[in-house]
Structure formats: structure tokens, C-alpha cells
Amino acid sequence: xxxxxxxxxxxxxxxxxxxxxxxxxxxxxxxxxxxxxxxxxxxxxxxxxxxxxxxxxxxxxxxxxxxxxxxxxxxxxxxxxxxxxxxxxxxxxxxxxxxxxxxxxxxxxxxxxxxxxxxxxxxxxxxxxxxxxxxxxxxxxxxxxxxxxxxxxxxxxxxxxxxxxxxxxxxxxxxxxxxxxxxxxxxxxxxxxxxxxxxxxxxxxxxxxxxxxxxxxxxxxxxxxxxxxxxxxxxxxxxxxxxxxxxxxxxxxxxxxxxxxxxxxxxxxxxxxxxxxxxxxxxxxxxxxxxxxxxxxxxxxxxxxxxxxxxxxxxxxx
Amino acid sequence: xxxxxxxxxxxxxxxxxxxxxxxxxxxxxxxxxxxxxxxxxxxxxxxxxxxxxxxxxxxxxxxxxxxxxxxxxxxxxxxxxxxxxxxxxxxxxxxxxxxxxxxxxxxxxxxxxxxxxxxxxxxxxxxxxxxxxxxxxxxxxxxxxxxxxxxxxxxxxxxxxxxxxxxxxxxxxxxxxxxxxxxxxxxxxxxxxxxxxxxxxxxxxxxxxxxxxxxxxxxxxxxxxxxxxxxxxxxxxxxxxxxxxxxxxxxxxxxxxxxxxxxxxxxxxxxxxxxxxxxxxxxxxxxxxxxxxxxxxxxxxxxxxxxxxxxxxxxxxxxxxxxxxxxxxxxxxxx
Numbered sequence: 001x002x003x004x005x006x007x008x009x010x011x012x013x014x015x016x017x018x019x020x021x022x023x024x025x026x027x028x029x030x031x032x033x034x035x036x037x038x039x040x041x042x043x044x045x046x047x048x049x050x051x052x053x054x055x056x057x058x059x060x061x062x063x064x065x066x067x068x069x070x071x072x073x074x075x076x077x078x079x080x081x082x083x084x085x086x087x088x089x090x091x092x093x094x095x096x097x098x099x100x101x102x103x104x105x106x107x108x109x110x111x112x113x114x115x116x117x118x119x120x121x122x123x124x125x126x127x128x129x130x131x132x133x134x135x136x137x138x139x140x141x142x143x144x145x146x147x148x149x150x151x152x153x154x155x156x157x158x159x160x161x162x163x164x165x166x167x168x169x170x171x172x173x174x175x176x177x178x179x180x181x182x183x184x185x186x187x188x189x190x191x192x193x194x195x196x197x198x199x200x201x202x203x204x205x206x207x208x209x210x211x212x213x214x215x216x217x218x219x220x221x222x223x224x225x226x227x228x229x230x231x232x233x234x235x236x237x238x239x240x241x242x243x244x245x246x247x248x249x250x251x252x253x254x255x256x257x258x259x260x261x262x263x264x265x266x267x268x269x270x271x272x273x274x275x276x277x278x279x280x281x282x283x284x285x286x287x288x289x290x291x292x293x294x295x296x297x298x299x300x301x302x303x304x305x306x307x308x309x310x311x312x313x314x315x316x317x318x
Numbered sequence: 319x320x321x322x323x324x325x326x327x328x329x330x331x332x333x334x335x336x337x338x339x340x341x342x343x344x345x346x347x348x349x350x351x352x353x354x355x356x357x358x359x360x361x362x363x364x365x366x367x368x369x370x371x372x373x374x375x376x377x378x379x380x381x382x383x384x385x386x387x388x389x390x391x392x393x394x395x396x397x398x399x400x401x402x403x404x405x406x407x408x409x410x411x412x413x414x415x416x417x418x419x420x421x422x423x424x425x426x427x428x429x430x431x432x433x434x435x436x437x438x439x440x441x442x443x444x445x446x447x448x449x450x451x452x453x454x455x456x457x458x459x460x461x462x463x464x465x466x467x468x469x470x471x472x473x474x475x476x477x478x479x480x481x482x483x484x485x486x487x488x489x490x491x492x493x494x495x496x497x498x499x500x501x502x503x504x505x506x507x508x509x510x511x512x513x514x515x516x517x518x519x520x521x522x523x524x525x526x527x528x529x530x531x532x533x534x535x536x537x538x539x540x541x542x543x544x545x546x547x548x549x550x551x552x553x554x555x556x557x558x559x560x561x562x563x564x565x566x567x568x569x570x571x572x573x574x575x576x577x578x579x580x581x582x583x584x585x586x587x588x589x590x591x592x593x594x595x596x597x598x599x600x601x602x603x604x605x606x607x608x609x610x611x612x613x614x615x616x617x618x619x620x621x622x623x624x625x626x627x628x629x630x631x632x633x634x635x636x637x638x639x640x641x642x643x644x645x646x647x648x649x650x651x652x653x
Binding site for chain 2: 006008009011016017019021023025214229236237239240243244292293296297300302303304307308312
């Protein structure tokens with residue numbers, strides 16, 4: 001890696017600095033980051049709606065308002081089903097966040113070090129890490145989610161549905177905790193390419209342990225703070241999207257129990273927040289490596305070595 | 319995937335300002351998340367003042383009647399709209415929250431803001447909080463109280479988008495007033511690190527007396543010695559090896575020397591022994607104290623801490639004539 005040819009100045013930063021710098025990174029590479037993120041996020045958005053569609057009991061609102069607006073065309077009279085749907089959307093999005101961030105993380109890793117990647121090339125790179133991604137994020141999360149969805153599907157009455165939601169809540173907390181303690185797993189898989197054979201170098205779990213335990217609680221604290229900012233960011237975005245959609249597309253001035261909001265507007269704001277937090281997480285990972293591997297010191301030392309060599313070539317000295 | 323050879327302007331959250339005298343100053347610009355904490359602190363201070371005013375209003379009501387309510391409403395209005403403007407005018411671009419967080423509003427030229435700019439940037443703050451949403455939009459009804467029904471929640475999305483669209487992290491108010499918010503000063507100062515061991519002292523003695531580390535070399539050495547406890551032996555040598563060859567050539571030393579030891583020896587020469595010699599020339603007793611004090615081995619060596627921060631806004635950045643008349647001088651680096 002050429003530390004002196006990066007799109008981000010190599011130096012240690014605070015968490016708030018990283019959050020700010022992430023905005024600049026977004027500004028410099030908006031299409032590349034969003035494009036690579038949406039390649040996976042859009043199919044996931046559709047799949048989630050397909051998986052959770054049965055939770056909403058739909059009714060049509062045309063007679064009430066006589067409106068043709070898509071935002072308030074469909075609604076559900078069941079407050080419980082509406083809130084359950086939103087809650088499950090959040091759970092699925094959090095569970096799928098690492099998967100959705102795969103290409104954008106790879107894209108960032110290339111862009112920061114001044115390469116010009118293509119989506120096709122990124123997919124090819126990601127395929128090389130398929131098994132590690134599957135073992136790290138697919139099996140545990142996938143099995144738990146599918147189990148929860150099945151529980152929900154076969155429990156129509158309120159009592160058993162509440163039990164299924166409780167199960168989901170526990171899954172949610174466990175996922176959040178695991179994610180919080182090992183936030184850079186995806187980055188390690190994609191950027192360090194660890195093998196699974198211990199005789200051929202460090203494995204994923206060894207690398208993960210080395211990186212995540214080296215700075216102690218700092219990693220967990222940063223990860224939790226990042227999640228908090230992500231949650232606030234998605235709420236702000238949702239608020240803004242709701243403001244514009246109610247102002248422009250509704251006659252009632254409210255999006256209460258609107259199916260369109262639940263199925264599209266709310267998850268879109270969540271996915272955008274996930275995209276932003278993936279940039280923050282990548283920069284946090286880089287920052288941790290700068291600290292642990294002395295990148296900043298190396299950059300300064302190499303600069304001085306270069307200056308000294310130039311001076312020697314010119315025949316001047318101290 | 320091809321490597322681009324074009325020159326890169328790395329993202330660093332800093333901006334350079336070139337003065338008419340062709341002197342370049344670098345400022346660290348405070349972004350939305352660094353400013354949010356200062357904003358929250360100011361918000362809490364305002365809430366505290368409002369609570370005090372409310373108590374005063376209740377106490378005064380029995381004496382002056384409904385006039386006290388008028389007084390409260392007027393005070394509340396002034397507080398909400400002019401809190402930031404008044405403080406930034408009289409505290410040289412800082413509110414109490416900004417002062418606590420070590421940030422300061424300045425003009426885009428790096429000069430102190432004037433009263434008009436302070437008023438402008440604070441009055442237009444409301445635009446940055448848009449769009450506003452109400453709980454009623456989501457069908458949430460807290461109660462029948464009209465206060466709750468009329469409650470509005472700022473999303474700050476407008477401000478966030480505008481700030482992320484420019485290098486100075488200027489919100490709409492900043493763009494209108496021609497201001498920006500910079501990080502006033504950094505507290506990243508390091509004490510000297512104890513690198514003395516027989517091998518290092520021996521190697522330091524071999525370094526010619528002509529060796530004088532310039533600012534860049536001093537920073538590089540200090541940074542390396544500060545970082546090396548976190549690095550593995552192999553990584554320390556790998557980093558230090560970049561300098562070994564040119565340094566050995568320059569200093570007439572063997573290129574076979576341990577790179578890690580060599581850099582530590584140079585650090586010792588640059589920061590400890592040479593500084594000690596200078597100190598000894600000024601106050602001979604200081605050397606004796608340093609040699610006999612056991613605490614001196616831990617950190618500091620009784621020397622002042624070394625400033626490693628390169629982005630300190632320089633005091634000379636502002637011409638004295640550019641200061642608005644009547645503004646009190648504070649101790650910030652922009653003075």
C-alpha cells in the first residue's frame with residue numbers, strides 16, 4: 001500500500017472526526033459508493049418486503065379520501081400489524097447490513113488507495129470471500145431469521161405472534177451485541193483475505209481476535225456509537241422523506257399506517273443510513289489499523305527518508 | 319484495475335488559507351458531528367436559563383401580575399434567537415458550548431467574525447434544521463394537549479446535506495455570513511518517552527555532533543517512538559528500515575545497525591541529550607536534578623512537553639487591524 005497516495009490523509013482521528021470525514025468521502029465518491037451498495041441493497045429490500053408482506057393486513061383507503069395518491073392508497077387498520085412490520089424490517093435490515101455493505105466496502109478499499117474499480121471486478125473479488133462471508137454472517141443470522149419468520153408465519157393469533165416477536169427481540173439483542181464486539185469482521189474478510197487453514201497463515205478468528213482485542217473497549221465503544229448515530233441518521237432521513245411525501249403526495253397530511261411508507265419509504269431511509277455507517281465503519285477500521293500497524297509513523301518516516309535521499313543526491317546535508 | 323498517477327488532494331478535514339503576505343495557514347475545520355456536541359451543550363444551557371426564568375416568572379407573578387408572563391415570553395424570544403449571536407460577538411466566535419468543545423466560528427479568511435456575521439449565521443440556523451416533522455404526520459398522538467399536537471421535531475437533514483457538500487463544512491447560515499467553524503486548538507501534546515537503555519545510549523554516542531533533526535525529522539522520530547510500543551518487533555524494524563540506509567550514509571554509521579535501535583538513539587539525541595545540553599548551559603543545576611530524580615525516568619524528564627501538532631492556527635494569522643473594535647481579547651490562538 002502506498003500511504004502517500006491515498007484519498008484520505010493517513011493519521012489517527014477521533015470518532016467525531018471520522019463521522020465528519022465520512023461525509024467528505026461520500027461527497028467525493030457518491031455514485032461509486034451508492035451504486036455498489038444498491039447493487040445488493042435493492043434486491044434485499046424487495047426480498048424483505050416479500051418475506052414480511054403477510055404481516056400487513058391490507059385495506060384500501062380510496063373511499064375514505066377519494067385519493068389516488070400511492071402514499072395513502074393502501075393502509076392497514078391493524079395498528080399491531082403495522083408496528084410489527086416496521087419492527088421486523090429494522091431487524092432484517094440490521095441482520096443483512098454486513099451483506100449489503102460487501103461491495104461498497106470493497107469499493108471504498110480500492111478508491112481510498114487510488115484505484116478505479118468496476119462493479120464487475122468487485123463482484124469477482126467478493127466471490128473469493130464467499131465462504132468466509134457465509135460462515136461469518138450467513139449461517140447464524142440466516143438460521144435465526146428464517147426460524148423467526150417461520151414462527152411468525154405459522155402463528156396467526158395474537159398470543160403466539162407475541163411469542164414469536166419476543167424470540168425476534170432476543171435475536172435482535174444478541175446480533176447487536178455480537179456485531180458490537182466484532183464490528184470489523186467484514187472488513188477483515190474482504191481486505192485481509194484470511195484463509196481457513198491455520199497451517200497456511202492466520203485464520204479469520206485469529207485475525208479478528210488480534211484486531212478487536214488490541215484496542216480493548218475502544219472498538220466496542222466506537223461500534224456502539226456508530227450504531228447510535230446510524231439509528232439517529234435513519235430517523236432523520238425518514239422524517240425528511242415523510243415530510244416531502246406528505247407535503248407532495250397526500251391529501252390527508254398524514255402517513256398513518258400507510259403501506260407504501262412501511263414497505264418502501266421506511267426501509268429506504270434505513271438502507272441509506274446503513275450505507276453511511278458502512279463508510280464510517282470502514283474508516284474506523286482503517287483508523288484502527290493506522291494505530292495498530294503504525295501507518296502514520298511509517299508515512300512520516302518514509303517522507304523523511306525520501307527527503308534525505310533527495311538531499312544526498314543534491315549533495316547537501318544537515 | 320489501473321492505478322491512477324494523477325495528483326491526489328487527500329481528504330483530511332483541513333483547509334489552507336493563504337494570506338496576502340503569501341503565508342499559508344492550515345485550519346482543522348469542525349464538521350457537523352464535532353459541532354453537534356457544542357450545539358447540544360448550548361441547548362442544555364438555554365434550557366437551564368429558561369427554567370430559571372420560569373421560576374422567576376412564577377415568583378414575580380404575585381408581585382407584578384401578568385407583566386411577568388410578558389417578561390418571560392420576551393426573554394424566551396431573545397434567548398432563542400440571540401443567544402448564539404450575542405455570545406459569538408462578545409466571545410470572539412465562541413458560545414459556551416463551543417468554548418468547552420474547543421471550536422470557534424471565524425470568517426472564511428480565518429479572521430474573527432463581526433457582530434453582523436454572528437447575527438446572520440445564528441438567525442439562519444432555523445433553515446438548517448429543516449425539514450421539520452410533527453408526530454401527527456406519523457399518526458402519533460401523545461395526548462389531546464395542543465402543545466403536543468403542535469410539537470415539531472427538527473430533522474437537520476438540510477443542514478447535513480449542505481455541510482457535506484462543501485469542504486469547509488459550512489451550513490446555510492455559514493454560507494450566508496461567510497463564516498466557518500474551526501477546531502480552535504488541539505490538546506495532543508506528548509511528554510518525552512524514556513528510551514534510555516545501554517544499547518541506545520551507546521549508539522547515541524556514535525551519532526556525530528553535527529546531527530540536528532529538523533522539524534520534519536523530529537516529528538517523524540517522535541511519532542515513531544510514540545507508536546512503537548503498540549507494534550511488533552518485526553513491524554518496528556520494517557518501519558524504521560526506511561530511514562536506516564539514508565541515515566547511515568548521512569551519519570557515517572554502519573548500515574547493519576538495528577533500524578529500531580537507531581531511530582530510538584536519534585530520538586534520544588534529538589529530544590533528550592541535546593535538549594539537556596541546552597538546559598545545562600542555561601541552568602547547570604537542572605542537569606543534576608534530572609540525573610538524580612527517579613521520577614524523571616518515567617516520563618517527562620522534567621522537560622516541557624513536546625508539541626507535535628502541526629495544525630495549530632498561528633497567532634499571526636489575523637492582522638490586528640482586522641479585529642472588530644471593542645472586542646475583548648481572549649487567549650485563543652487566533653489572537
